[in-house]
Amino acid sequence: MPQKRLSVVVTRRLPEVVETRLTELFDVTLREDDTPMTRAELVAAVASADVLVPTITDVIDAGLIGQAGPNLRLIANYGAGVDHIDVETARARGIMVSNTPGVMTDDTADMVMGLMLAVTRRMQEGLAVMQADQWQGWAPTAFLGARLGGKRLGILGMGRIGQAVARRARAFGMQIHYHNRRRLRPETEEALEATWWESLDQMVARMDVISVNCPHTPSTFHLLNARRLKLMKPSAVLVNTSRGEVIDEAALTRMLKARDLGGAGLDVYQHGIKGHPDLVNMPNVVMLPHMGSATLEGRVEMGEKVIINVKTFADGHRPPDQVVPAML
Structure with a gap:
């Protein structure tokens, strides 16, 4: 049978x-x-x-x-x-x-780079102007963003996705730094040209872009809390395609509103499908509906x-x- x-x-x-x-x-x-x-x-x-x-x-x-x-x-x-x-x-x-x-390793890593570019090159603002049919023509000082080449990228969580982000970011000419529970093997670190920071506080304070690529566990809940977020450069950009709970979203929102942070690219949120309501219309924030692996x-x-x-x-x-x- x-x-x-x-x-x-x-x-x-x-x-x-x-x-x-x-x-x-x-x-x-x-x-x-x-x-x-x-x-x-x-x-x-x-x-x-x-x-x-x-x-x-x-x-x-x-x-x-x-x-x-x-x-x-x-x-x-x-x-x-x-x-x-x-x-x-x-x-x-x-x-x-x-x-x-x-x-989803490569798909998510691609999205990290997409968000990084979208925020640093102010694509959200440009798109809004075009959709409102308000563009008045090219100007030398309009929509000035920042190039990725030469910037320091701090990767929080250097697993499969973090390493895929590192490889892509190197192609853009970024300097790779990372914080992880365990340091990578020397040959992996050398291949990625990555600098390990045992202290997350010290890494966060020095980076131009932070990419969150760690899972949500009890030990990573609000790993980027208000105190750590305040260590970031006022011009720095934060990208999260991992889990919303890793970041204190309320504290992040306050800093972005006060322009104490350069911008954020978010694909995940602390409270499920709804990001903080004040994030929605911020010109320096790009929000996506959990599209990282889509x-x-x-x-x-x-x-x-x-x-x-x-x-x-x-x-x-x-x-x-x-x-x-x-x-x-």
Whole structure:
């Protein structure tokens, strides 16, 4: 007799090619529209499924996991970040968690450079003038920004994405500095021509641009707090494509309003999808709706990793991208 197909519930719409392949391999319940599941819908999903495929918009906390049915044995996250999943509680319940690491590295690093350029070259202001049909013609002193070449870039978090940012920034002629929990291997540091700072305070005070590329953990919450933000140069630019919780957004907003900071490029926010309301119309701030990994190629690759993780689990093996609490 053929093996019974796993029951898989997908919480959001995925690229069509990914949904089709999931349907071919498993007994899949797909999302009809692209809205997040309600809490009640998530409860129903974990109560019935063998495998849940959530995204960053789904809060998979201890309370939800506590309502899981006896068949739920894998949470195959569609995305690399798992801070929305209580991995320890899942493990205690015998439920494995997997993710999709490494897929969005280049896409996110590209977006870091895009935001860096957008803020330093005042693209937001230029775009606003053009959209309002207010441009009066070229002038020698209009929209003067700053070039990236020769500037010092401080990377907070030198993992895969941080290193990809470093390689791109070197091509722009920037000087690479970084702060990390652990110093890179000498050969990696040499290849990136990167300078390590053990003290984040000392690095922050010297940089022209800071790029946040570290995950959100208890130790990184408000790592860039009001005190550290005040150490930055008044002309410096802050770019965040990682997690909004790493920055004290209220303190950042106050500094930007007071022009105590040159500008900011933000793709993530401390309180979910809403950035601080005062940030919205600031000319020196570029805000994006969490687009860092938003390429079709990247989204399909994420789906392929989910499929591999679920298929490996279905075959009785440990998913290649399993996440355990010790990794967090």
